[in-house]
Amino acid sequence: MTALAQLAHQPIGVFDSGIGGLSILQALRAELPQEDVVYVADSAHAPYGERDEALVRERALRITQDLIDQHHIKALVVACNTATAVAIAELRALHPALPIVGVEPALKPAAARSRTHRVGVLATRATLASAKYRALQMSLQTEAAFIDVPCDGLAAAIEADNTPEIARLCQHYLTALGPLGQKVDDIDTIVLGCTHYPFASKVFNENGASGLELLESGAPVARQTRRLLEAAQLLNTQGGELTAVATGSDTSLRWALAHWRIA
Ligand code: DGL
Numbered sequence: 001m002t003a004l005a006q007l008a009h010q011p012i013g014v015f016d017s018g019i020g021g022l023s024i025l026q027a028l029r030a031e032l033p034q035e036d037v038v039y040v041a042d043s044a045h046a047p048y049g050e051r052d053e054a055l056v057r058e059r060a061l062r063i064t065q066d067l068i069d070q071h072h073i074k075a076l077v078v079a080c081n082t083a084t085a086v087a088i089a090e091l092r093a094l095h096p097a098l099p100i101v102g103v104e105p106a107l108k109p110a111a112a113r114s115r116t117h118r119v120g121v122l123a124t125r126a127t128l129a130s131a132k133y134r135a136l137q138m139s140l141q142t143e144a145a146f147i148d149v150p151c152d153g154l155a156a157a158i159e160a161d162n163t164p165e166i167a168r169l170c171q172h173y174l175t176a177l178g179p180l181g182q183k184v185d186d187i188d189t190i191v192l193g194c195t196h197y198p199f200a201s202k203v204f205n206e207n208g209a210s211g212l213e214l215l216e217s218g219a220p221v222a223r224q225t226r227r228l229l230e231a232a233q234l235l236n237t238q239g240g241e242l243t244a245v246a247t248g249s250d251t252s253l254r255w256a257l258a259h260w261r262i263a
Helices: 003-008 022-031 053-071 081-094 107-113 125-129 131-139 154-159 163-177 197-209 218-231 251-259
Strands: 012-016 037-041 075-078 118-123 145-150 189-192 213-215 242-246
Touching: 012 022, 012 053, 022 037, 022 197, 022 218, 037 053, 053 075, 053 081, 075 081, 075 218, 081 125, 081 131, 107 118, 107 189, 107 213, 118 125, 118 163, 125 131, 125 145, 145 163, 154 163, 154 197, 163 197, 189 197, 197 213, 242 251
Parallel strands: 012 037, 012 075, 037 242, 118 145, 118 189, 189 213
Antiparallel strands: none
């Protein structure tokens, strides 16, 4: 077997602060069912979104290095908007030969779809404050107005499966966006800019977002991963195993994998 064919059989590494990245993993499993995947939930350091950039960057670098050293990954998916925002440039510089896919809030598709040209963006405080996000928003400023709301506590509530708190926070942050609907000056499109939030889509809909477009990034990330693997001739047609580990407690991870039927 050639070295390239051997490398194609290595797993894809995927990580997030916790279970949020499972919303990306779901799309990856659907798009690339024959790839082996190692998923790392950094539960010992979750949530990332209200922490120092330096800590998130250090964790992203550490987890990537461990995935390379211990699992010999052939590609990396950073299934976390916060870690992508603060660390992806450095990860690419450190590992130029490794195909790396990140996730960023879906502002571009949202701007293209919004009829009122007003888009709400729900994300972590760290993502919204990052230079990468500011630059993305700036590049689209002629296409739509973006109303950002940092959703402190929401990823943690989803992580803990705390149903009343998830409902309270979803309602609170939707209210903070301002008028929602199809009238001029209403927000008609909402970007779920944190990979945890798709797991609260139903709750958002029950609390005022029904009838609006809620945009997430799982499918585009999965398609981009396929494109990069194809270009590097690294697609696997014989695997399909999922290994999921947590750096701290794995209770949420095991529960979420079973609950969302991800295998
Ligand atoms: N799921 C992550 C994101 O997409 C991080 C959430 C958090 O840990 O605060 O931003």
